[in-house]
Amino acid sequence: MNRKIITALLLTSGLALAGCASKPKELPPQPSGATTTTTTPPPPVSQPTGPVPGSQADFLASVLGDTILFDTDRYNIDSEDQGILQSQAQWLGRYPGKRVTIEGHCDERGTRDYNLALGERRANAAKNYLVSLGIDASRITTVSYGKERPVALGSDEASWAKNRRAVTITVQ
Amino acid sequence: MKPAFAAFLTSLALAALAVPVSAQQAAPAKPDPAPTASASAAAPADDGLTGSVTDDSAWQDLGIAIPTFPTNAMVPTAADGGNTEALGRNLARVIYGDLKNNGLFKPVGPDALPAISYGEVAAPAFPNWRARSAEMLVQGFVKAGADGRLTVGCYLYDVALGSELARQGYVVKPEEWRRAAHKCADMVYSRLSGESPFFDSKIAYIAETGPKDHRRKQLAIMDSDGANHRFITNGQATALTPRYSPDYSKIAYLSFLNGTPRIYVYDIGTGQQRLVTEGKGPTFAPRWSPDGKYILYSMAIAGNTDIYRVPATGGESVRLTDTPGINVGGSYSPDGSKIVFESDRSGSQQIYVMNADGTNQKRISFFGGRSATPEWSPRGDQIAFTHIAGNLRIAVMNPSGGEMRYLTDSWQDEAPTWSPNGRIVQFFRTAKTSGKTSIWQVDLTGRNERRLNTPVDASDPAWGPVLP
Numbered sequence: 001m002n003r004k005i006i007t008a009l010l011l012t013s014g015l016a017l018a019g020c021a022s023k024p025k026e027l028p029p030q031p032s033g034a035t036t037t038t039t040t041p042p043p044p045v046s047q048p049t050g051p052v053p054g055s056q057a058d059f060l061a062s063v064l065g066d067t068i069l070f071d072t073d074r075y076n077i078d079s080e081d082q083g084i085l086q087s088q089a090q091w092l093g094r095y096p097g098k099r100v101t102i103e104g105h106c107d108e109r110g111t112r113d114y115n116l117a118l119g120e121r122r123a124n125a126a127k128n129y130l131v132s133l134g135i136d137a138s139r140i141t142t143v144s145y146g147k148e149r150p151v152a153l154g155s156d157e158a159s160w161a162k163n164r165r166a167v168t169i170t171v172q
Numbered sequence: 173m174k175p176a177f178a179a180f181l182t183s184l185a186l187a188a189l190a191v192p193v194s195a196q197q198a199a200p201a202k203p204d205p206a207p208t209a210s211a212s213a214a215a216p217a218d219d220g221l222t223g224s225v226t227d228d229s230a231w232q233d234l235g236i237a238i239p240t241f242p243t244n245a246m247v248p249t250a251a252d253g254g255n256t257e258a259l260g261r262n263l264a265r266v267i268y269g270d271l272k273n274n275g276l277f278k279p280v281g282p283d284a285l286p287a288i289s290y291g292e293v294a295a296p297a298f299p300n301w302r303a304r305s306a307e308m309l310v311q312g313f314v315k316a317g318a319d320g321r322l323t324v325g326c327y328l329y330d331v332a333l334g335s336e337l338a339r340q341g342y343v344v345k346p347e348e349w350r351r352a353a354h355k356c357a358d359m360v361y362s363r364l365s366g367e368s369p370f371f372d373s374k375i376a377y378i379a380e381t382g383p384k385d386h387r388r389k390q391l392a393i394m395d396s397d398g399a400n401h402r403f404i405t406n407g408q409a410t411a412l413t414p415r416y417s418p419d420y421s422k423i424a425y426l427s428f429l430n431g432t433p434r435i436y437v438y439d440i441g442t443g444q445q446r447l448v449t450e451g452k453g454p455t456f457a458p459r460w461s462p463d464g465k466y467i468l469y470s471m472a473i474a475g476n477t478d479i480y481r482v483p484a485t486g487g488e489s490v491r492l493t494d495t496p497g498i499n500v501g502g503s504y505s506p507d508g509s510k511i512v513f514e515s516d517r518s519g520s521q522q523i524y525v526m527n528a529d530g531t532n533q534k535r536i537s538f539f540g541g542r543s544a545t546p547e548w549s550p551r552g553d554q555i556a557f558t559h560i561a562g563n564l565r566i567a568v569m570n571p572s573g574g575e576m577r578y579l580t581d582s583w584q585d586e587a588p589t590w591s592p593n594g595r596i597v598q599f600f601r602t603a604k605t606s607g608k609t610s611i612w613q614v615d616l617t618g619r620n621e622r623r624l625n626t627p628v629d630a631s632d633p634a635w636g637p638v639l640p
Contacts, residue, residue, distance in 0.1 A: 073520065075475075108607065111544040111558050111586050112412060112632065113457040114514065114521055116426075116433055117470065117477040117498040120454060124475030143432050144454060144472070148410055153384045155604040 054095045056170045063087040063168075068126060070164040072107070075122045077129045085126060088168055089133040099171040102126045104144045105151075107160035112146060119144030126166040141171075234364070236271060237306035237331075238264045240282040241324070242290040244315045250346035251322060259349060260314045263324060266353035267310060269397055270371045271360060274596070275620025280306070293327065298334045306331050310360055320346055326356035328363055338363045350399055351639065358638070368593035371396055372639045375598070376414040376423050377611060379403060380629035384607035389631075391425055391438070396591075396635070398625045404438065413457060413587075416636035417464050417484070424448060424458035424467055435469050437484070449482055449489055457501045460484070461508055468492075468502040468511070479513055481528075492530035503548045503555075504528065505571070512536075512546040512555055512571070523557055525571065536573030543567075545587050550637070551594030554616075558586040558599075566599045566614070579618045587631070592638045598624075600631040 051057035068081035104123030106115040123142035152159035241260035253259040268281030309329040328338040342352040358369030379392040391404040391411040414425035423438045435448040435455040459468040477498040482489040493499035495517045502513040523537035523546045537543035541561030559567045564584045569576040584602040598613040609631040614621040
């Protein structure tokens with residue numbers, strides 16, 4: 001499972017980042033089966049002064065956010081989303097060899113099949129905006145998790161708002 | 173006594189029931205005697221006992237006594253119980269469970285009844301049963317053949333009339349003993365309700381474990397009463413939305429096996445699976461045609477989702493919908509001529525009907541809120557769906573979108589699937605906050621709702637047809 005490895009990397013690099021970046025960024029949800037608690041950060045030897053240029057940690061430190069949020073049943077990119085995606089596009093412009101995956105997600109208050117389709121539509125909306133900013137479409141893949149991977153676990157409006165999202169993850 | 177018995181056994185009509193339940197038992201079916209008589213053959217001309225289950229108030233208190241099925245000789249068997257005598261009690265218990273759980277009858281099982289002798293099976297002691305206020309009586313026997321196969325006889329008697337209403341016999345392999353009990357329960361249910369049978373059928377579903385943000389989802393199967401439970405996938409990749417092929421040989425389901433959601437067709441006999449299509453986009457919402465020849469799937473291309481049809485054996489896909497937005501799901505009418513599906517082309521999820529070739533697409537849901545996951549009843553007269561207006565609830569309507577009514581009222585009920593006879597709707601319920609899921613079923617009156625026993629949390633039920 002490549003994803004597991006990637007997520008494990010994200011977790012550890014995210015943890016290391018928390019020490020030097022201004023604020024910790026939201027981490028993508030983990031695939032089932034990945035172990036969560038990493039109390040031991042990676043050896044500091046490999047972490048000089050900042051994140052490795054072009055790394056996921058560097059991406060998270062450089063962009064306004066890796067996540068954009070959507071209203072119920074919507075997939076439009078609003079002005080706040082545009083700002084976040086523009087910062088992602090700038091980073092992608094700096095590292096033309098890098099590729100990203102955009103994950104589309106939904107809240108729990110919908111039916112499963114439709115949410116898979118809606119997550120795909122949200123991920124594509126984010127992708128299309130990045131492409132409109134000049135990023136080559138071949139550098140962006142999308143995947144929908146529907147309502148399968150919530151980040152906020154409550155059954156309330158605040159949690160659902162956080163779960164209706166598209167998350168950009170660099171492919172390392 | 174003995175000679176009379178021999179005569180009785182030869183007169184017993186043996187329904188052919190030797191089809192392997194699962195394809196991994198490759199043993200060829202022994203050619204059993206053709207079904208020469210069915211329930212109707214022995215039924216007296218009496219129409220006082222038929223009627224629709226929707227008009228069931230009169231049925232609520234119908235007492236049915238089901239004593240242990242005696243055996244001619246207690247011999248070891250591989251079936252549950254270890255010997256034919258213990259098996260006879262287990263058979264009666266399964267029949268009792270089937271009849272009790274559909275809410276129409278008030279059966280009394282073998283654990284609360286005196287034993288009967290082998291000779292009584294075909295000659296009930298009616299006065300004794302009248303004294304117990306039993307209105308109906310289900311008796312039967314079990315005997316083991318030299319090859320280990322079991323013969324199970326099943327009789328339904330009207331105690332008040334003192335007459336036999338129906339009888340059937342089944343020959344099964346020991347590991348299929350429950351099927352004989354389900355067939356017997358089906359005979360009783362059909363004769364007393366006038367409806368088609370449904371107990372001898374199976375359900376595919378998703379078994380869920382773990383916390384809300386790390387849900388482990390495995391493909392699993394079980395009999396209609398929850399027995400013979402088996403996990404098909406190990407849960408390493410999230411599995412969703414299974415659908416049995418009509419002949420139970422395959423299951424189409426969604427898996428995140430290689431990171432993206434794709435439909436796989438899993439062959440139960442071989443354990444092999446293949447992608448439903450080599451198409452580029454993610455695929456979801458698999459559905460079989462009633463004849464098993466085609467699979468519908470939904471595929472997203474550049475954020476736009478449409479419904480496609482592909483031969484079940486593979487081959488060229490045909491796109492059936494072609495509007496901007498999300499077109500998803502699909503459920504064939506029983507005759508295969510139409511498909512009911514879901515689309516948000518109007519701005520929100522609504523239900524549409526089209527011809528099986530994709531022509532003449534028409535919206536049928538106008539209830540306010542959103543309408544999703546339509547499933548056509550095997551009887552053809554109803555469409556079950558999920559209505560979303562705040563809460564998610566299971567509802568039914570007729571195929572033109574009229575006579576909508578709710579069957580459930582909970583925080584989140586979704587994804588209805590029909591019993592083979594179109595009288596019961598199964599669905600899954602999600603608990604607020606915890607996200608825990610469970611499978612429930614409700615009859616068309618909406619009154620008899622119950623939770624199914626599953627080893628772990630459960631969602632996405634898909635009920636298959638009655639086994640051959």
